[in-house]
Amino acid sequence: MLETQKLLQKSAAKVDAVLEILDARIPKASENPLVDKLCRNKTRVKILNKIDLADPVVTAQWVDYFQKSQNIHALAINATDKSLAAGVLDYCAHQIQRNRARKRKLLVVGIPNTGKSTLLNTLAGKKIARTGNIPAITRHQQRTSLKNNIDIYDTPGILWPVIEPRQRAYALAVSGAISDTAVDYQDIAFFAAGFLMQRYPKLLLARYPFLDQLPSDENELIEQIGAGRGCLKTGGRINYQKTGEMLIRDLRSGKIGRISFESPNDEENNSEYVPSL
Secondary structure (H helix, E strand, C coil), rough: CCCHHHHHHHHCCCCCEEEEEEEECCCCCCHHHHHHHHHHCCEEEEECCCCCCHHHHHHHHHHHHHHHHHCCEEECCCCCHHHHHHHHHHHHHHHHCCCCCEEEEEEEECCCCHHHHHHHHHHHHCCCCCCCCCCCCCCCCEEEEEECEEEECCCCCCCCCCCCCCCHHHHHHCCCCCHHHHHHHHHHHHHHHHHHHHHHHHHHHHHHCCCCCCCCCCHHHHHHHHHHHHCCCCCCCCCHHHHHHHHHHHHCCCCCCCCCCCCHHHHHCCCCCCCCC
Protein backbone atom coordinates (compact mmCIF):
# COMPACT_ATOMS: atom_id res chain seq x y z
CA MET A 1 0.00 0.00 0.00
CA LEU A 2 2.84 2.40 0.83
CA GLU A 3 4.45 1.73 -2.55
CA THR A 4 1.17 2.44 -4.35
CA GLN A 5 0.68 5.63 -2.33
CA LYS A 6 4.08 6.89 -3.45
CA LEU A 7 3.24 5.98 -7.04
CA LEU A 8 -0.05 7.87 -6.81
CA GLN A 9 1.66 10.96 -5.42
CA LYS A 10 4.30 10.91 -8.16
CA SER A 11 1.73 10.35 -10.90
CA ALA A 12 -0.63 13.07 -9.68
CA ALA A 13 2.15 15.63 -9.97
CA LYS A 14 2.55 15.12 -13.73
CA VAL A 15 -1.05 14.80 -14.97
CA ASP A 16 -3.65 17.39 -15.95
CA ALA A 17 -6.74 15.76 -14.46
CA VAL A 18 -7.76 12.91 -12.17
CA LEU A 19 -10.63 10.49 -12.73
CA GLU A 20 -11.71 8.99 -9.42
CA ILE A 21 -13.64 5.79 -10.11
CA LEU A 22 -16.28 5.03 -7.49
CA ASP A 23 -18.70 2.12 -7.13
CA ALA A 24 -22.15 3.63 -7.76
CA ARG A 25 -23.61 1.32 -5.09
CA ILE A 26 -21.26 2.75 -2.43
CA PRO A 27 -19.96 6.14 -3.63
CA LYS A 28 -18.92 7.38 -0.20
CA ALA A 29 -17.50 4.10 1.06
CA SER A 30 -15.47 3.69 -2.15
CA GLU A 31 -13.89 7.15 -1.90
CA ASN A 32 -10.21 6.95 -1.04
CA PRO A 33 -9.17 9.75 1.36
CA LEU A 34 -5.71 9.75 -0.24
CA VAL A 35 -7.19 11.17 -3.43
CA ASP A 36 -8.34 14.32 -1.62
CA LYS A 37 -4.93 14.68 -0.02
CA LEU A 38 -2.77 14.05 -3.09
CA CYS A 39 -4.94 15.42 -5.91
CA ARG A 40 -6.65 18.45 -4.38
CA ASN A 41 -5.02 20.90 -6.81
CA LYS A 42 -5.93 18.94 -9.93
CA THR A 43 -9.00 18.99 -12.12
CA ARG A 44 -11.05 16.09 -10.77
CA VAL A 45 -14.08 14.14 -11.93
CA LYS A 46 -15.86 11.53 -9.86
CA ILE A 47 -17.02 8.60 -12.00
CA LEU A 48 -19.85 6.55 -10.48
CA ASN A 49 -19.39 3.21 -12.22
CA LYS A 50 -21.62 0.09 -12.23
CA ILE A 51 -24.86 2.02 -12.55
CA ASP A 52 -26.44 -1.16 -13.94
CA LEU A 53 -26.20 -2.60 -10.39
CA ALA A 54 -27.11 0.52 -8.41
CA ASP A 55 -30.48 2.05 -7.56
CA PRO A 56 -30.95 4.69 -10.31
CA VAL A 57 -32.82 7.12 -8.05
CA VAL A 58 -30.07 7.03 -5.43
CA THR A 59 -27.35 7.32 -8.09
CA ALA A 60 -28.92 10.54 -9.37
CA GLN A 61 -28.94 11.86 -5.80
CA TRP A 62 -25.24 11.12 -5.46
CA VAL A 63 -24.35 12.94 -8.69
CA ASP A 64 -26.22 15.98 -7.41
CA TYR A 65 -24.61 15.64 -3.97
CA PHE A 66 -21.03 15.64 -5.26
CA GLN A 67 -21.60 18.56 -7.60
CA LYS A 68 -23.37 20.75 -5.04
CA SER A 69 -21.70 19.87 -1.74
CA GLN A 70 -18.15 19.19 -2.97
CA ASN A 71 -18.16 21.29 -6.14
CA ILE A 72 -16.72 18.32 -8.05
CA HIS A 73 -18.22 17.23 -11.34
CA ALA A 74 -19.66 13.71 -11.23
CA LEU A 75 -20.69 11.37 -14.03
CA ALA A 76 -22.64 8.11 -13.70
CA ILE A 77 -21.63 5.39 -16.15
CA ASN A 78 -21.34 1.73 -16.92
CA ALA A 79 -17.68 1.29 -17.86
CA THR A 80 -18.52 -1.27 -20.55
CA ASP A 81 -20.77 1.22 -22.39
CA LYS A 82 -18.68 2.83 -25.15
CA SER A 83 -20.81 5.96 -25.49
CA LEU A 84 -20.82 6.67 -21.74
CA ALA A 85 -17.07 6.03 -21.50
CA ALA A 86 -16.42 8.33 -24.46
CA GLY A 87 -18.48 11.01 -22.73
CA VAL A 88 -16.09 10.88 -19.78
CA LEU A 89 -13.11 11.35 -22.07
CA ASP A 90 -14.70 14.23 -23.97
CA TYR A 91 -15.67 16.02 -20.77
CA CYS A 92 -12.15 15.79 -19.39
CA ALA A 93 -10.61 16.90 -22.67
CA HIS A 94 -12.69 20.09 -22.61
CA GLN A 95 -11.71 20.82 -19.00
CA ILE A 96 -7.97 20.83 -19.68
CA GLN A 97 -6.29 23.93 -21.03
CA ARG A 98 -3.12 23.07 -22.95
CA ASN A 99 -0.85 23.83 -25.84
CA ARG A 100 -2.17 21.91 -28.86
CA ALA A 101 1.18 20.20 -29.36
CA ARG A 102 1.13 18.74 -25.84
CA LYS A 103 -0.75 15.62 -24.87
CA ARG A 104 -3.43 15.76 -22.21
CA LYS A 105 -2.60 13.45 -19.33
CA LEU A 106 -5.30 11.76 -17.22
CA LEU A 107 -4.84 9.66 -14.10
CA VAL A 108 -7.39 6.97 -13.18
CA VAL A 109 -7.56 6.21 -9.45
CA GLY A 110 -9.85 4.28 -7.14
CA ILE A 111 -10.11 1.45 -4.66
CA PRO A 112 -10.00 -2.19 -5.82
CA ASN A 113 -12.76 -3.60 -8.03
CA THR A 114 -14.44 -0.33 -9.00
CA GLY A 115 -13.83 -0.90 -12.72
CA LYS A 116 -10.78 1.23 -13.48
CA SER A 117 -9.26 -1.27 -15.89
CA THR A 118 -12.64 -2.00 -17.50
CA LEU A 119 -13.04 1.71 -18.28
CA LEU A 120 -9.53 1.84 -19.73
CA ASN A 121 -10.21 -1.15 -21.99
CA THR A 122 -13.47 0.40 -23.21
CA LEU A 123 -11.79 3.72 -23.99
CA ALA A 124 -8.95 1.99 -25.84
CA GLY A 125 -11.32 -0.27 -27.76
CA LYS A 126 -9.28 -3.34 -26.90
CA LYS A 127 -8.12 -5.34 -23.91
CA ILE A 128 -5.00 -3.66 -22.60
CA ALA A 129 -5.57 -4.09 -18.84
CA ARG A 130 -6.50 -7.18 -16.88
CA THR A 131 -9.99 -7.20 -15.39
CA GLY A 132 -11.92 -9.52 -13.15
CA ASN A 133 -14.55 -9.80 -10.42
CA ILE A 134 -11.90 -9.87 -7.72
CA PRO A 135 -10.06 -6.87 -6.27
CA ALA A 136 -6.44 -5.89 -6.89
CA ILE A 137 -6.12 -7.20 -10.47
CA THR A 138 -3.97 -4.21 -11.50
CA ARG A 139 -0.53 -4.51 -9.92
CA HIS A 140 1.48 -1.75 -11.61
CA GLN A 141 0.83 1.55 -13.30
CA GLN A 142 -0.07 1.32 -16.97
CA ARG A 143 0.01 4.12 -19.55
CA THR A 144 -2.12 4.06 -22.69
CA SER A 145 -2.35 6.54 -25.56
CA LEU A 146 -5.93 7.29 -26.62
CA LYS A 147 -7.60 9.42 -29.28
CA ASN A 148 -7.66 13.22 -29.10
CA ASN A 149 -3.98 13.24 -28.12
CA ILE A 150 -4.64 11.89 -24.61
CA ASP A 151 -2.49 9.68 -22.40
CA ILE A 152 -4.30 7.88 -19.59
CA TYR A 153 -2.62 6.25 -16.60
CA ASP A 154 -4.16 3.35 -14.69
CA THR A 155 -3.01 2.76 -11.10
CA PRO A 156 -3.41 -0.17 -8.68
CA GLY A 157 -6.36 0.12 -6.34
CA ILE A 158 -5.60 0.50 -2.64
CA LEU A 159 -7.64 0.44 0.55
CA TRP A 160 -6.69 2.30 3.70
CA PRO A 161 -5.74 0.38 6.89
CA VAL A 162 -8.71 1.37 9.08
CA ILE A 163 -12.21 1.68 7.60
CA GLU A 164 -14.73 3.64 9.65
CA PRO A 165 -17.61 3.64 10.35
CA ARG A 166 -18.17 -0.10 10.57
CA GLN A 167 -21.09 -0.20 8.12
CA ARG A 168 -18.81 1.11 5.37
CA ALA A 169 -16.47 -1.81 5.88
CA TYR A 170 -19.44 -4.16 5.52
CA ALA A 171 -20.63 -2.39 2.37
CA LEU A 172 -17.15 -2.66 0.84
CA ALA A 173 -17.02 -6.37 1.65
CA VAL A 174 -20.50 -7.09 0.28
CA SER A 175 -19.73 -5.20 -2.95
CA GLY A 176 -16.52 -7.18 -3.50
CA ALA A 177 -13.99 -4.39 -2.91
CA ILE A 178 -12.41 -6.42 -0.10
CA SER A 179 -10.99 -9.77 -1.11
CA ASP A 180 -13.21 -12.74 -0.24
CA THR A 181 -10.23 -14.37 1.46
CA ALA A 182 -10.34 -11.61 4.07
CA VAL A 183 -14.04 -11.78 4.93
CA ASP A 184 -16.46 -14.21 6.54
CA TYR A 185 -19.40 -14.90 4.22
CA GLN A 186 -21.73 -15.62 7.11
CA ASP A 187 -20.84 -12.29 8.70
CA ILE A 188 -21.32 -10.13 5.59
CA ALA A 189 -24.42 -12.12 4.56
CA PHE A 190 -25.97 -11.25 7.93
CA PHE A 191 -25.33 -7.58 7.19
CA ALA A 192 -26.72 -7.92 3.66
CA ALA A 193 -29.86 -9.72 4.88
CA GLY A 194 -30.68 -7.03 7.43
CA PHE A 195 -29.98 -4.24 4.94
CA LEU A 196 -32.22 -5.77 2.27
CA MET A 197 -35.05 -6.28 4.75
CA GLN A 198 -34.86 -2.63 5.75
CA ARG A 199 -34.22 -0.91 2.42
CA TYR A 200 -35.35 -3.24 -0.39
CA PRO A 201 -37.99 -5.65 0.97
CA LYS A 202 -39.95 -5.85 -2.31
CA LEU A 203 -36.87 -6.85 -4.31
CA LEU A 204 -36.04 -9.44 -1.69
CA LEU A 205 -39.48 -11.03 -1.83
CA ALA A 206 -39.45 -10.98 -5.64
CA ARG A 207 -36.10 -12.77 -5.84
CA TYR A 208 -37.06 -15.44 -3.32
CA PRO A 209 -40.77 -16.14 -4.00
CA PHE A 210 -40.87 -18.92 -1.43
CA LEU A 211 -40.81 -16.16 1.20
CA ASP A 212 -44.48 -15.47 1.92
CA GLN A 213 -43.55 -12.42 4.01
CA LEU A 214 -40.52 -10.79 5.55
CA PRO A 215 -39.03 -12.81 8.41
CA SER A 216 -38.66 -11.26 11.84
CA ASP A 217 -34.86 -10.87 11.68
CA GLU A 218 -31.71 -11.47 9.63
CA ASN A 219 -31.02 -14.93 11.01
CA GLU A 220 -34.51 -16.15 10.17
CA LEU A 221 -34.20 -14.73 6.65
CA ILE A 222 -30.97 -16.60 6.01
CA GLU A 223 -32.50 -19.79 7.39
CA GLN A 224 -35.55 -19.49 5.12
CA ILE A 225 -33.40 -18.74 2.05
CA GLY A 226 -31.16 -21.69 2.89
CA ALA A 227 -34.15 -24.01 3.25
CA GLY A 228 -35.83 -22.68 0.12
CA ARG A 229 -32.71 -23.11 -2.01
CA GLY A 230 -31.67 -26.47 -0.56
CA CYS A 231 -28.54 -25.23 1.21
CA LEU A 232 -28.69 -27.98 3.82
CA LYS A 233 -26.33 -30.18 5.78
CA THR A 234 -26.89 -33.75 6.88
CA GLY A 235 -30.04 -34.00 8.96
CA GLY A 236 -31.69 -31.03 7.27
CA ARG A 237 -29.67 -28.40 9.12
CA ILE A 238 -29.07 -25.07 7.36
CA ASN A 239 -25.65 -24.65 5.77
CA TYR A 240 -25.09 -21.02 6.75
CA GLN A 241 -21.82 -20.72 4.84
CA LYS A 242 -23.30 -21.94 1.56
CA THR A 243 -26.44 -19.84 2.02
CA GLY A 244 -24.35 -16.74 2.76
CA GLU A 245 -22.22 -17.26 -0.35
CA MET A 246 -25.32 -17.67 -2.50
CA LEU A 247 -26.95 -14.52 -1.10
CA ILE A 248 -23.82 -12.45 -1.69
CA ARG A 249 -23.45 -13.79 -5.25
CA ASP A 250 -27.07 -12.89 -6.01
CA LEU A 251 -26.49 -9.42 -4.60
CA ARG A 252 -23.24 -8.73 -6.45
CA SER A 253 -24.55 -9.98 -9.78
CA GLY A 254 -27.69 -7.84 -9.65
CA LYS A 255 -30.04 -10.83 -9.54
CA ILE A 256 -31.83 -9.35 -6.53
CA GLY A 257 -32.14 -6.00 -8.30
CA ARG A 258 -30.45 -2.62 -8.57
CA ILE A 259 -29.37 -1.79 -5.03
CA SER A 260 -27.44 1.06 -3.42
CA PHE A 261 -25.94 0.49 0.01
CA GLU A 262 -25.75 4.16 0.98
CA SER A 263 -27.41 7.43 0.02
CA PRO A 264 -26.66 11.14 0.52
CA ASN A 265 -29.44 11.18 3.12
CA ASP A 266 -27.46 8.64 5.15
CA GLU A 267 -24.43 10.90 4.94
CA GLU A 268 -26.37 13.97 6.07
CA ASN A 269 -28.42 12.27 8.79
CA ASN A 270 -25.87 9.67 9.92
CA SER A 271 -28.53 7.01 9.40
CA GLU A 272 -26.68 4.23 7.57
CA TYR A 273 -27.85 0.70 8.29
CA VAL A 274 -25.86 -0.85 11.12
CA PRO A 275 -25.95 -4.64 11.54
CA SER A 276 -27.30 -5.85 14.88
CA LEU A 277 -24.35 -8.09 15.63
